[in-house]
Structure formats: structure tokens, C-alpha cells
Amino acid sequence: xxxxxxxxxxxxxxxxxxxxxxxxxxxVESVTHRQQQNRSDLIENLVQxxxxxxxxxxxxxxxxxxxxxxxxxxxxxxxxxxxxELPDETAGDVLLELxxxxxxxxxxxxxxxxxxxxxxxxxSDELTEIDNLLPPAVLQQAIDALETNERNWVKQTIAYPEGxxxxxxxxxxxxxxxxxxIRDAIERVRSxxxxxxxxxxxxxxxxxxxxxxxxxLIELMRYPEDTLVRDCMDTDVVAFSPGDDxxxxxxxxxxxxxxxxxxxxxHHRLIGRLRVETIMDHLREVAQKQALAKEGLKADTDLxxxxxxxxxxxxxxxxxxxLTAFLATxxxxxxxGTIQQLVALATLMPxxxxxxxxxxxxTAALVIRGLAMEQIQGGNLGYIYRKELLISLINGVIxxxxxxxxxxxxYQNPLLGCVMMGAVMLNLLLAxxxxxxxxxxxxxxxxxxxxxxxxxxTFATDSMGFFLFLGLAxxxxx
Amino acid sequence: xxxxxxxxxxxxxxxxxxxxxxxxxxxVESVTHRQQQNRSDLIENLVQxxxxxxxxxxxxxxxxxxxxxxxxxxxxxxxxxxxxELPDETAGDVLLELxxxxxxxxxxxxxxxxxxxxxxxxxSDELTEIDNLLPPAVLQQAIDALETNERNWVKQTIAYPEGxxxxxxxxxxxxxxxxxxIRDAIERVRSxxxxxxxxxxxxxxxxxxxxxxxxxLIELMRYPEDTLVRDCMDTDVVAFSPGDDxxxxxxxxxxxxxxxxxxxxxHHRLIGRLRVETIMDHLREVAQKQALAKEGLKADTDLxxxxxxxxxxxxxxxxxxxLTAFLATxxxxxxxGTIQQLVALATLMPxxxxxxxxxxxxTAALVIRGLAMEQIQGGNLGYIYRKELLISLINGVIxxxxxxxxxxxxYQNPLLGCVMMGAVMLNLLLAxxxxxxxxxxxxxxxxxxxxxxxxxxTFATDSMGFFLFLGLAxxxxx
Numbered sequence: 001x002x003x004x005x006x007x008x009x010x011x012x013x014x015x016x017x018x019x020x021x022x023x024x025x026x027x028v029e030s031v032t033h034r035q036q037q038n039r040s041d042l043i044e045n046l047v048q049x050x051x052x053x054x055x056x057x058x059x060x061x062x063x064x065x066x067x068x069x070x071x072x073x074x075x076x077x078x079x080x081x082x083x084x085e086l087p088d089e090t091a092g093d094v095l096l097e098l099x100x101x102x103x104x105x106x107x108x109x110x111x112x113x114x115x116x117x118x119x120x121x122x123x124s125d126e127l128t129e130i131d132n133l134l135p136p137a138v139l140q141q142a143i144d145a146l147e148t149n150e151r152n153w154v155k156q157t158i159a160y161p162e163g164x165x166x167x168x169x170x171x172x173x174x175x176x177x178x179x180x181x182i183r184d185a186i187e188r189v190r191s192x193x194x195x196x197x198x199x200x201x202x203x204x205x206x207x208x209x210x211x212x213x214x215x216x217l218i219e220l221m222r223y224p225e226d227t228l229v230r231d232c233m234d235t236d237v238v239a240f241s242p243g244d245d246x247x248x249x250x251x252x253x254x255x256x257x258x259x260x261x262x263x264x265x266x267h268h269r270l271i272g273r274l275r276v277e278t279i280m281d282h283l284r285e286v287a288q289k290q291a292l293a294k295e296g297l298k299a300d301t302d303l304x305x306x307x308x309x310x311x312x313x314x315x316x317x318x319x320x321x322x323l324t325a326f327l328a329t330x331x332x333x334x335x336x337g338t339i340q341q342l343v344a345l346a347t348l349m350p351x352x353x354x355x356x357x358x359x360x361x362x363t364a365a366l367v368i369r370g371l372a373m374e375q376i377q378g379g380n381l382g383y384i385y386r387k388e389l390l391i392s393l394i395n396g397v398i399x400x401x402x403x404x405x406x407x408x409x410x411y412q413n414p415l416l417g418c419v420m421m422g423a424v425m426l427n428l429l430l431a432x433x434x435x436x437x438x439x440x441x442x443x444x445x446x447x448x449x450x451x452x453x454x455x456x457x458t459f460a461t462d463s464m465g466f467f468l469f470l471g472l473a474x475x476x477x478x
Numbered sequence: 479x480x481x482x483x484x485x486x487x488x489x490x491x492x493x494x495x496x497x498x499x500x501x502x503x504x505x506v507e508s509v510t511h512r513q514q515q516n517r518s519d520l521i522e523n524l525v526q527x528x529x530x531x532x533x534x535x536x537x538x539x540x541x542x543x544x545x546x547x548x549x550x551x552x553x554x555x556x557x558x559x560x561x562x563e564l565p566d567e568t569a570g571d572v573l574l575e576l577x578x579x580x581x582x583x584x585x586x587x588x589x590x591x592x593x594x595x596x597x598x599x600x601x602s603d604e605l606t607e608i609d610n611l612l613p614p615a616v617l618q619q620a621i622d623a624l625e626t627n628e629r630n631w632v633k634q635t636i637a638y639p640e641g642x643x644x645x646x647x648x649x650x651x652x653x654x655x656x657x658x659x660i661r662d663a664i665e666r667v668r669s670x671x672x673x674x675x676x677x678x679x680x681x682x683x684x685x686x687x688x689x690x691x692x693x694x695l696i697e698l699m700r701y702p703e704d705t706l707v708r709d710c711m712d713t714d715v716v717a718f719s720p721g722d723d724x725x726x727x728x729x730x731x732x733x734x735x736x737x738x739x740x741x742x743x744x745h746h747r748l749i750g751r752l753r754v755e756t757i758m759d760h761l762r763e764v765a766q767k768q769a770l771a772k773e774g775l776k777a778d779t780d781l782x783x784x785x786x787x788x789x790x791x792x793x794x795x796x797x798x799x800x801l802t803a804f805l806a807t808x809x810x811x812x813x814x815g816t817i818q819q820l821v822a823l824a825t826l827m828p829x830x831x832x833x834x835x836x837x838x839x840x841t842a843a844l845v846i847r848g849l850a851m852e853q854i855q856g857g858n859l860g861y862i863y864r865k866e867l868l869i870s871l872i873n874g875v876i877x878x879x880x881x882x883x884x885x886x887x888x889y890q891n892p893l894l895g896c897v898m899m900g901a902v903m904l905n906l907l908l909a910x911x912x913x914x915x916x917x918x919x920x921x922x923x924x925x926x927x928x929x930x931x932x933x934x935x936t937f938a939t940d941s942m943g944f945f946l947f948l949g950l951a952x953x954x955x956x
Contacts, residue, residue, distance in 0.1 A: 069733060072851060073853050075858045189696060189700065190700050197735060198737060200676075218695060220699065221667045221668055221699070222667065254759065254762070255543045255546075257676065259676060259737055276758075277735045288847060291843060292843055295839050296836075297840055297843060297844065303854070303862065307869055311869045314869070317836065322877065325828060328828065329825050329826060329829055336824070336825060339824050346810060346814070346817050346821075346823075346824035347814060348807060350807055350810070351807055354799060355799060359792070365773040366770070366781060368769075375577075383782070384781065387788065390789075391792070394785070394786070394789040399800065406804070466828075
């Protein structure tokens with residue numbers, strides 16, 4: 001029995017004899033200092049000191065999830081040492097717990113014979129979880145080594161596109177025919193050699209393996225044993241198609257508080273099962289991918305990967321950024337004559353651009369959230385435009401005046417203050433307009449509204465910030 | 479039986495007679511056009527046409543999750559109409575499904591008598607889910623109306639800070655004493671008047687209500703009925719303390735594939751239960767809060783709320799932005815003399831700032847992800863610094879040269895090209911340095927590393943971009 005924070009402590013306790021041993025060999029400075037270090041430091045030290053036997057012993061005591069967590073944290077070289085020490089059977093389970101980048105690194109490192117032995121310990125569901133990380137030749141061999149049923153299932157599942165329900169479903173589920181009794185169902189549970197993880201219900205099928213209902217596990221114990229499954233099953237089932245988007249499925253899981261759900265084909269035949277665990281993993285991955293994609297990075301970027309690759313990964317985004325920044329400055333070049341006459345304009349113009357970018361990003365963030373939560377639709381788009389424009393107008397008047405006053409005082413030029421105020425106001429209005437329009441447009445083009453919004457936005461608010469400020473200055477000041 | 483996409487279709491079918499009725503009254507343009515509209519449009523129309531009876535009928539057919547989803551999407555006035563038509567008992571369940579901002583709006587709108595009647599239909603667990611949205615006086619009355627046991631529990635739970643496990647735990651769980659048999663356990667399940675949602679295991683207690691193990695529900699059916707619970711229970715249990723962070727608990731749920739977990743006090747006494755559903759909700763809320771907080775917005779910002787409030791909510795961030803943008807331009811003002819001599823500098827300087835911001839944000843995003851996944855620790859920080867600086871050097875040389883060439887060609891000035899190249903290189907190095915240091919510092923200060931990183935970063939890369947570019951120009955060109 002242990003709370004999560006106690007686990008490292010427990011580990012530290014287990015490691016204590018080993019550490020004492022190490023100390024007696026007087027290879028370490030002080031025990032008290034070491035005792036403060038966390039568990040990965042402890043394992044790291046075993047790796048470093050090549051205390052192989054102790055390392056293997058300690059690894060055997062950890063569960064696969066904790067080993068996976070440990071490997072994710074270790075720098076590449078130590079990660080490799082620990083990986084080499086893992087028994088093949090454990091290594092397979094651990095592989096499922098790793099980040100994609102770390103798993104890919106370790107797979108690359110492992111020779112084919114060991115890799116096949118590791119994969120041999122996995123069942124078809126586990127294999128399809130990591131199929132996209134494996135070299136095609138090895139994957140093929142691993143698939144060929146499966147039993148016929150499992151092999152067919154893997155082949156079928158792999159065909160579904162990434163991010164679909166089909167790609168995320170698993171094969172294992174407890175199924176019972178509607179004509180049987182609750183007693184039969186319980187017997188079915190009793191006799192299963194291994195129970196599928198996160199089983200909260202039995203799926204009920206009718207003719208031709210068609211899904212007709214479900215029976216929650218807990219209800220099995222509550223109905224009289226000779227009730228027909230048909231008579232007590234729940235028929236209001238949320239089922240998914242293999243082609244459904246897994247993120248949409250995730251929203252349904254949240255809305256209907258699901259733990260598992262059946263996946264059916266077009267004829268309502270049961271073909272798989274979706275589990276809350278897989279869906280949570282998928283949602284987390286997608287969220288992380290989006291956070292990195294916003295900065296133009298790929299999700300499988302390895303923090304500890306090779307440097308030249310790291311540099312090259314950033315080129316596309318750098319290029320886009322260079323291009324938009326360059327284009328934005330073309331608006332400045334139109335007014336070089338004006339700047340020559342009043343160089344204060346060059347100093348103040350980034351403020352106008354920056355304030356616009358800020359407002360635009362705020363509006364876009366609200367719209368993106370509204371879209372994600374399906375709050376925004378055709379009917380209320382006009383309302384949102386009006387509201388955001390009004391907010392921008394209010395803030396433009398207030399903060400434009402503040403900035404105008406600053407500019408006036410700083411350069412002792414009241415007209416410069418007016419230009420500043422006018423440009424800030426107009427740019428805030430424009431920013432709100434673009435902050436709504438860009439994500440809405442991206443959605444209409446079937447793109448992720450978060451992805452790329454900020455590039456277009458920053459380009460627009462920068463360009464227009466420069467153009468409005470310098471343009472007004474040319475009209476009024478020169 | 480319906481897949482999620484079929485649900486709206488089903489609804490449309492149900493609404494068809496109502497729509498026909500409406501058409502016969504010739505209040506609508508064309509049925510085919512209308513049939514294309516989605517379900518919320520349909521309900522919206524019923525609201526608009528004041529077809530109250532039809533509206534109530536249709537609402538009764540929807541489940542609470544779907545009504546909640548619908549209310550989240552409706553503009554404020556229509557949202558209010560639908561809310562008024564909901565029976566109090568349904569309204570309570572629906573309230574639990576709403577976004578915080580929408581729920582707050584509706585609660586504010588509802589008179590105290592109805593609100594109390596609505597809350598009266600909720601149990602203690604449900605009440606604590608929305609306690610922070612209720613006016614304190616009403617909450618107190620609702621608590622007073624509960625039975626003694628439930629009342630005590632609510633009072634205890636409310637005391638835990640927001641975002642803690644205690645704040646997210648629920649009271650209901652199936653508990654059994656270790657000295658009983660599997661038969662007793664099954665009887666316990668059978669006799670429970672209502673089963674707690676997402677029950678996947680029974681909690682086993684020993685002396686003084688101390689948690690000693692769990693029995694997965696599915697195993698109840700697999701053990702011989704006269705086995706003692708003590709002899710077959712699983713004792714390797716992941717348990718939480720009420721003071722634990724709920725996000726950390728979420729990571730444990732993911733790592734150990736949990737559906738529910740016990741919450742224990744310092745003496746290992748069972749005090750509550752944590753469910754995967756609550757944890758998923760919490761993780762999603764936190765993620766959304768962070769996405770908005772990055773832009774300086776509060777998570778409970780109502781997309782349909784009052785305008786003046788919307789404007790005021792954005793002031794803190796606008797002010798910070800104004801201040802940092804203003805400070806950054808002070809670096810420009812140092813070089814107004816240089817700009818006067820070569821106005822092209824004013825045109826080109828935003829590019830240097832922008833490229834630096836881009837690289838800094840990329841580095842920061844990687845570091846933030848590394849921190850979130852606990853990949854970064856004391857031991858490998860030096861490695862990460864070296865790697866990111868090298869990447870910046872490589873990209874600085876390559877893209878600095880490209881930009882330098884551009885500047886040279888555009889202004890026919892080779893020295894200007896050199897200045898550009900040097901400034902871009904140096905700013906990229908600086909950006910990488912800051913991109914690592916800022917999130918690491920925020921973590922050390924116990925802040926969220928994502929929150930605010932980009933403000934500091936942009937300020938630094940802007941300021942230094944201007945300073946390096948104009949400084950180098952002053953040294954080399956003037």
C-alpha cells in the first residue's frame with residue numbers, strides 16, 4: 001500500500017543497502033547528501049558505477065509503468081544502459097509506457113533478434129499500439145509470428161488512419177449472445193483465462209455478431225441469475241465507427257462518462273472496443289502535439305536527440321517567420337521618408353504592432369476555445385464580432401489615450417500623441433476582426449484553428465500596426 | 479442504439495413533425511433548407527417561435543449531457559429561455575454538465591427558491607462539484623438541507639483547496655471489511671440501493687476504517703464464494719491523500735491505468751474516492767485555463783458575457799504588454815541618431831526581433847514539455863543548454879547569412895548585410911539561452927512554467943534584437 005509520493009521513498013528504502021554497499025567502497029561523498037537525491041539519481045548512479053547486479057535487482061522490483069517513467073527521464077546514454085539490462089518480456093511492456101521519441105530511440109538501438117523477442121511477448125492489441133514506431137520489416141515479422149486470428153486483426157487495424165477510432169481500438173472484449181442468461185454471462189467472466197483491462201461492461205450481440213446492447217459488469221451481480229441477457233441489457237449504447245475521429249470520441253467519453261465503448265462497422269457488427277485509458281493517452285498526445293505545433297515543432301522531437309536534426313526540424317517555421325517578418329517590414333519601407341523626418345516614429349512603431357498582436361491573440365484564444373467547446377455556430381457569429389469589436393473600441397480609446405499621452409510627453413509633440421492614439425485604436429479593432437476571422441477560416445478549411453493562427457495574426461497586426469502608425473504620421477505630421 | 483453522429487439525426491427526425499406544423503403555419507421559408515440546420519438551430523427556432531409545448535417535449539427526450547451541451551452553445555437569451563423550461567430535477571443534473579461561465583450565468587439568473595429546489599435534487603457529491611459557483615448563502619442553505627452524514631462530508635470537502643485531490647474526491651464508494659467473504663461482498667453489491675458511478679473495485683478496510691486493499695469487481699465473480707476478502711484482495715494499491723495535487727493524481731491515473739482510487743487520511747483511513755471521470759474533467763479544465771492564461775485571460779471568461787466586463791478582463795495583460803513593449807523601444811531610442819543616418823535600419827530591425835522571438839518560443843516549448851514529462855532534471859540541464867545553443871548557432875549562421883544577403887541586395891550595402899547577419903546570430907543564441915532559463919526559473923519559483931514565459935521571452939528577444947542590430951550598426955556603419 002503506498003501513496004504516489006511514498007513510492008520514491010519506498011524505492012529509496014529498498015536501495016539503501018545497495019547504497020550502503022557503495023559507501024563502504026567509499027566511492028561516494030556522503031550518505032545524507034545522496035539520500036536527498038531522487039530515485040532516478042539513484043538508478044543513474046547504479047548505471048554509472050556499473051553496479052549491474054544491483055541495477056537488475058532494483059529494476060525487477062519496479063513495475064513497468066515506473067520503469068517507463070524512469071527511462072523517459074534518463075539522458076540518452078544512461079537510458080540505453082538500463083534498456084540493455086531489461087529482460088525481453090519486461091522490455092515489451094515498458095516499451096508501451098514510453099514517449100514516442102524515447103521509444104523510437106530505443107527501438108533503433110536494439111538489434112532485430114532482440115526486438116523480435118521483445119515484440120513476441122506482446123499481444124495483438126499491444127503491438128498495434130506501437131506499430132507506427134517499428135521498422136516495417138520487423139513489424140511484418142512480428143505480425144507473421146502471431147496466431148491467425150490476431151494476425152488478421154492487426155492487419156485490419158493498421159489500415160485505419162492515425163487518429164481514428166479504428167487506430168485506437170483494441171480487440172479484447174467480453175462478448176455474450178443476447179439469448180443467454182445472466183448465469184451464462186457470469187460463467188463467461190469466470191472462465192475467461194485473462195480479463196481485458198478496463199472491462200466495465202459485457203457487449204451483447206444478436207444475429208450475425210451485431211451489437212444489440214451492453215450489460216454493465218456490476219449489474220451482473222444484481223439481476224436474478226436466470227434472467228435472459230436480452231431482457232435486462234441496456235440498449236441505449238454509445239457506439240463508435242472505426243472511421244470516427246478519436247478526439248471526438250474522447251469528447252463523447254467525457255460527456256457520457258464512459259469507461260469502455262463498442263466499435264461497430266456499418267452493419268452494426270461488433271469489431272472492437274475503445275477504452276478510456278487509450279482515449280486519455282490519445283487526448284494528451286494530441287494536446288502536446290498542438291502545443292509544439294504552435295511553435296512549428298514536431299511532436300516526436302527528442303529532447304536528447306542529435307543536434308543537426310534538431311536544427312533542421314526548426315527550419316520550416318523559421319522560414320515562415322522570416323518571410324512574414326520580412327513582408328511586414330515592407331510596410332515600413334514605404335515610409336522611410338517620413339521616418340527620416342521624425343525618427344521618433346521608428347522608436348514608437350513597435351508598440352503599436354505589439355499591442356495589436358496581444359489583443360488579436362486574446363480574441364483568437366477565446367474563439368478557439370469557443371470552437372473547441374462547440375459554443376460558436378453560424379447563429380451567434382455576428383454577436384461575437386460585435387462584442388469583440390466593441391471591447392477593442394473601449395480598450396482602444398482608453399489605452400490608446402494613455403499611449404498617446406506618453407508619446408506626447410516623451411517627445412513634446414501633441415500631434416505625435418494623436419497619431420499614436422489613432423493608430424492604436426485602429427489596430428486594436430483590426431486585431432479583433434482578424435482574431436475572429438482567422439480561426440473561423442481555418443475551421444472552414446478543415447484545419448486545426450489553433451495551428452498557425454498566431455503566424456497569420458502576428459503578420460497582420462505587425463504590418464497594419466506599422467502601416468497605420470506611419471501612414472497616419474505621414475498624413476498628420478509631415 | 480446510436481453512434482454519436484446519429485444522435486443529431488435522430489433528433490432531427492423527432493423534430494420533423496414539429497417543423498411540419500410550423501411550416502403549415504407558413505412561418506418558415508423552406509423545409510429543405512431547415513432540414514440542413516443542426517439540432518441547436520432547431521431548438522433555437524422553437525425558442526424563437528415560442529413553441530413552448532414542443533420545446534418542453536423535445537427537451538424531455540434529450541439526456542442531461544446533451545441538454546448541457548446544447549445550453550453551452552446557445553447565445554445568452556436563448557440559453558435563458560431553455561433553462562426556464564427545464565424541470566427542477568433535470569436542471570440540477572444539467573447544471574453539472576455546463577461550462578463554469580455558463581453555469582454561473584444561469585445561477586445568477588435563477589431566483590433563490592428555484593435554485594434551492596434545483597440543488598435539493600443533488601446529492602452531496604454533486605453539490606461539491608459546483609459549490610464554488612453558488613452564492614455562499616444559497617450554498618449554506620443547500621448544505622443545511624442535506625442529511626447529517628452528507629452535510630458533514632460536504633463541509634469537510636469544501637475545506638480542501640481548489641485543485642487538490644480532496645476538492646475532487648467523491649463520497650460514494652463500495653466498502654467491505656477484510657474479515658468478510660466474497661459472498662458477503664457480492665451481497666453488498668446486490669443490496670446497494672444505488673451504485674456509485676465508475677465503480678470498478680471494492681475498497682477493503684481493516685481496523686478503524688483503515689484501507690488495507692481493494693478487490694476488482696470483476697474478480698468478485700472469479701473467486702470461490704467463501705474465500706475471505708482478506709485472502710484474495712489486492713494489497714498493492716495506489717492511494718491518494720486529500721492534499722495531493724489533482725493534476726499529479728491525473729498522471730498517476732494515466733500511468734497506472736486507474737478508473738477509481740481510494741483517498742486516505744494520514745492514518746490510512748479511507749475518506750473518499752477519486753474517479754477517472756472527475757480527473758479527466760479536471761485535466762481538461764486545467765489545460766483550457768492554461769491556454770487562456772497564456773494570453774492573460776481568465777478561464778471563466780463568458781464568450782457571451784457583458785461587454786464592459788470583457789474589456790476590463792483584458793486590462794492586466796494589456797498593461798503588461800504595453801509596459802514591456804514600451805521598455806523594448808527604449809533600446810531603439812538610444813540609437814535614434816544612427817537611424818537618422820541610415821533609415822533602412824528602422825525597416826530591418828523588426829526582423830531581428832521577430833526571428834529571436836520565434837527561436838526562443840520554440841526552445842521554451844520544448845523545455846516546458848520536458849518539464850511536464852519530468853524528462854528534465856539537474857543532471858541533464860547542462861546537456862540541454864549545450865544542445866540548444868549549438869542548434870541556435872547552426873541556424874544563426876545559415877539564416878543570418880540568408881537575411882544578411884537580403885539586406886545587402888535590398889539596400890546595396892554589404893556592411894548592412896554583415897550587421898544583419900551578426901545581429902541575427904547573436905539574438906538566436908540569446909533567445910535559446912532565455913528560452914531555457916525562463917521556464918526553469920519559473921519552476922524554481924514554483925510557478926507554472928508555461929504561464930508568462932512568452933511575455934518575458936518576447937520582451938528579451940525584442941529588446942536585444944533592437945539593441946544588437948542598432949548597436950552593431952552604430953559600431954560598423956556609422
